[in-house]
Amino acid sequence: MTAANPFFAPSELPYELPPFARIEVSHFREALERGMAEQLAEVEAIALSAEEPTMANTIDALERSGRILTRVMRVFDNQTSADTNEELQQIEADFAPRFAAHDDAILLNERLFARIDALYARRDELDLTAEARHVLRRYHLDFVRAGAALAPEQRQRLREINTQLASLSTLFGSNLLADTNASALQLSSRADLDGLSEDAIAAAAAAAQSRGLDGYLITLVLPTHQPALESLTNRQVRRRLYEASVARGSRGNAHDNTDIARQLVVLRAERAELLGYRSHSDYVLADRTAGSNEQLDAMLDQLIAPAVANAHAEQADLAAAMAADGVEDEFAAWDWAFYAEAVRRERYELDTNALRPYFEVDRTLVDGVFFAATSLYGITFTARDDLQAYHPEARVFEVRNADGSELGLFIADYFTRDSKRGGAWMNSLVTQSRLLDQKPVVLNNMNIPKPPPGQPALMSLDEVRTMFHEFGHALHGLFSSVTYPRVAGTAVARDFVEYPSQVNEMWLSWPEVIANYTRHHESAEPLPADVITRIEESSAFNQGFETVSYLAATWLDLCWHRLGAAEARALEGSIEDFERRALEQVGLALETVPPRYRSAYFNHIFASGYASGYYSYIWSEVLDADTVEWFKESGGLQRRNGDLFRDALLARGASGPEMSFFESFRGRPASITPLLERRGLASAPSSP
Template sequence: MSILTTYFQTPHNTAPFSKINNSDFEPAFDTAIQQAKEEIDSIALNILPATFENTIEAMAFSGITLDRLSSIFFNLNSAETNDELQQIAQKVAPKLSEFSNDILLNEKLFERVKHVFDQKDLFELSAEQQTLLENTYKNFVRNGALLDSKSKSRLREIDAELSLTSLKFGENILAETNQYQMHLTSEEDLAGLPEGVIEAARQLAESENKEGWIFTLDYPSYLPFVTYSSNRALRKELTLAAGKKAFQNNTFNNEENVLKIVRLRFERARLLGYPTHADFVLEERMAQSPQKVTSFLNDLLQKAKPAAQQEFKALTEFAKQTDGIDRLEKWDGPYYSEKLKQERFNLDDEKLKPYFKLENVLEGAFKVAEKLYGIRFEETKNMDTYHEDVQTFEVKDSDNNLIAVFYTDFFPRKGKRNGAWMTSFKPQYIKDGKNERPHVSIVCNFTKPTATKPSLLTFNEVTTLFHEFGHALHGMLADTTYPGLSGTSVYWDFVELPSQIMENWCYEQETLELFARHYETGEMIPMELVEKIKESANFQEGMATLRQLSFGLLDMGWHAQDPTAITDLKAFETEQFASTQLYPDVKENAMSTAFSHIFHGGYASGYYSYKWAEVLDADAFAFFKEKGIFNPEVASGFKNNILSKGGTEHPMVLYKRFRGQEPQPEALLKRAGLTK
């Protein structure tokens, strides 16, 4: 038996990372897949009549060992990968895809599921059981159970190809990110850069035994450079490098991968009887149809565009007055936006950063969770981690019961993809009377501490941490019976509500007083800075909204129509961006070739959900504001009706139970300052 397929003899059954070798994974997957197959066979070949318990519930608890192993492996492949893990992923992905198809195309198993589904009125099922039954039945149908054998076989081929192409897409972006460096040796080239950014770049150069300073495409290096460097040529170089990721004439080019992914998705949808991939996806979303999503995005576009155009005009004039810039380019945007923001609000991210020491911000997030939900976080050193940067916490309630295990992983490194995300190593579920508690992790890419400074966050990074922590709370406070309905296993356009609502607390004085202290003097953040943070919250909100909408519309462009005639990725993109474009186009840059959300993550036909969830979070937070941001009754309603319920009922049912009404879009427009 592999260490990876047995119960871990560790605190709270946590993953024994230090004892796992890369070579353990492949045999462990073979064992776990075989074990899961046997569990499925025993359900499919059961001679007793099919019931909810012996079929639907039995399936919900099958393959737990395989799911656990997959979580550990694919989380490592995102946060601490190497060539060997990537090669294993290429071998394992098709096996998992084939196993999943073995279940979904198993005719005897589907017969039993269909029997229970057709007789559902005879069973006395709870709301959660009804959801599980419907999801299980739909999962079969949406994965080809009603197809003829030839179509089923083609579906298997498509799924295997899709899983490999998507993996390749992600690997190419990581390779391009890692391959690029801007190595500077002249001090003049550092003009305008904050001291901490310079120090981090020098440390990176030293770690590679080089003189001078190294800047990379990792966000903590890239973003401050394009925001503060007064050297326009270097800003251009770095911006172009970021925009060219996987869109260059080399082995990491993703153009063919993108076209292949969208064509395969389209073919798959047609095979299953849907007009497009977006129709297929949106059937299982709050938004329900591509038409509804497109009209939602266009409606917001109509309301945000005048504000965005005005903001862009003001920025263009400001750059012209400041430095005689005749044509504002993409590499000028962050730089002049920051300058204009400083002038307008006298608010400089660098002035704010000393009040946002990473450890204090994390502690602040913990205090907010304690005030709202009565849980506390205790750091522990007795749990294994996959990297020395990872911290571990036990999350407990007021009676000292374990609620969850929580991991944090905050700094960039070579084997870690860019961005920020929440994930889980073990879901919550209730089996044999025991409530199994979840193991949840958040992964970010913040500036590492240097020899002289701790990790200090920009305000944007503070909201990022709170955002991912909101997802984590959704996972940690889960209280459902079945693992597949637990925590963040909800409709994709509902999953961002718990994360986005948490960002609102960052703008509140009551919250900032909990943690925003100067890292050297311990002085509380001055209230005039808090006021300025609030005032500046809507700075260039029109432009930011347009940017989000452009990504949502690009996603729908790829997935809400027949993509088979598209051969020129760049030309197609330019067409999709026409209604949202502010900056001049850069011919050597493309968005789609590095658009991981939709080609490597789970957001295909779902990128709109960030804006959709903003409507939900603005409306929900308006309720908190009305009653008090730490009001125990509202917090308890949010916890009991939304956070703990996972995907056990339709999201709108859960939302209305919490709020007493459907969400009002006006709350978002008002908060964003896009409506008077």
């Protein structure tokens, strides 16, 4: 097997695209073993070097180390998210604690830290570029925050904690995938699906058939809100779908995540205290652009009261609409989306469900997402059907600059499947680096229901927005132009990484763009101009609900991770009790507006990298809204604007302090006013 393992040598395909045609599940375990052993040997050689530490023999050498491990890990991480199976999940479970131990073996290596510390102490004497100086600072900070300066017994306890955290996070994600699949709502009668579009009904039938079930199956997306709630006319079916959504991970079955979440919180708090912080949240924010919990709370305080006030006003309108329908029951959470759509239709003469025929997946990608990128940055996209991706549904595109020079590869994988985790995301299979002479290979994943063969793949307006959003991350990776892989592309602070992707959402409804991609899939008729206008006019509609739902999830994340270790261990009551107390504390406990994620299915914070960082989306949106104002003031979709944004921000990655890049680009610190205006919060009344 050793000679045949495709991870043991650089790929000979264009842009070092992994040779997926040759990769088998059996290759992962062997490549992971060899990759870790090889990197540890390389690191030990650096640590034991008798030469005086230099950038070349220490930092550059570390950046070059572990090439096999990097190749296999990037493919493995994507495979376990986008197309997993039991064998891959077993490898993931087996190796999760070993990955943590491997990282600790590097970051807690005393001799290696001594070299980096000595080099960092002499940083002012070295003739370093701005990027190299920042990378040296980052390496030193990485080692200190990982515990390299701790006493031996503290480092040992840290290793134990990291190993446990890795195993528990992996288990949380696996449980959630299994329980989300098991919680899909099976319906026997087509009448139960009344209100859904024909393509959505066909997708539900296909989903049931794919699992060997009769009738129809409404599969669940990751957030609390399920898109079908907007359309289903049968109130009891809506209730069943909503209850299936919020019960995930807490049903007391083999996939229950509630105890795992508690254990993760305790261990993270203990680790933070070992490292000298009061809580995990204090530890995290010390290395984010937010800076501290106090600065973050100052921003959240400007949002919570007006958002809650707007949500109350919105609910009054929706409850009135429900009463006008002759429904005498009390307005409930499973009614919100349905009557929000009803009020939207009446107020703006806009039926978002009727827009689906205009949002066909391929046309939206090519004539919308790609068209906007070409117009703004001059880049072009060519389908590379000769290059195989990791799944038959994933398509490969070559991306070139305006002058025809090679930029990288983009892989699009948009359809849901049982082997794919929920949500939407961007990954890098190859990271740009001048040091390693590599160009980027990036991919986007979504979970659009797959239609039956021969039927068009249509999207909701929210799914179109997600496609533009994720492609913003892809552009961040594609445009990277740095020397060191440590700071390439999206390797920025977690509360900065969403900023470029959120900016890219603006092009969804930009007149030139939306007119180019919205065509009825049958008649090819364009989306009427007055409908486009109404989409823009309704952009602030229901923002009280959206903002409260998001802020509630953000607050749950912060409350879990602001606990000290003793507080976390002493928690009494159920996980639901904790959520209720936390939300009541700041006035976000609205029965009809559930958090975007409840704790037991909060994958971002318990199985991904957003622990104490879910606030990042709204924090980044401050920068996003301010940047959108700049684009509008500067003439919008023009090459000069795109080139400036690309050079000033997207190309820089984390090669310097991220906020300095923003302030240099904008000419001043960020203003929150454009965000408040966008969400209809600038003049909202105080919350009752």
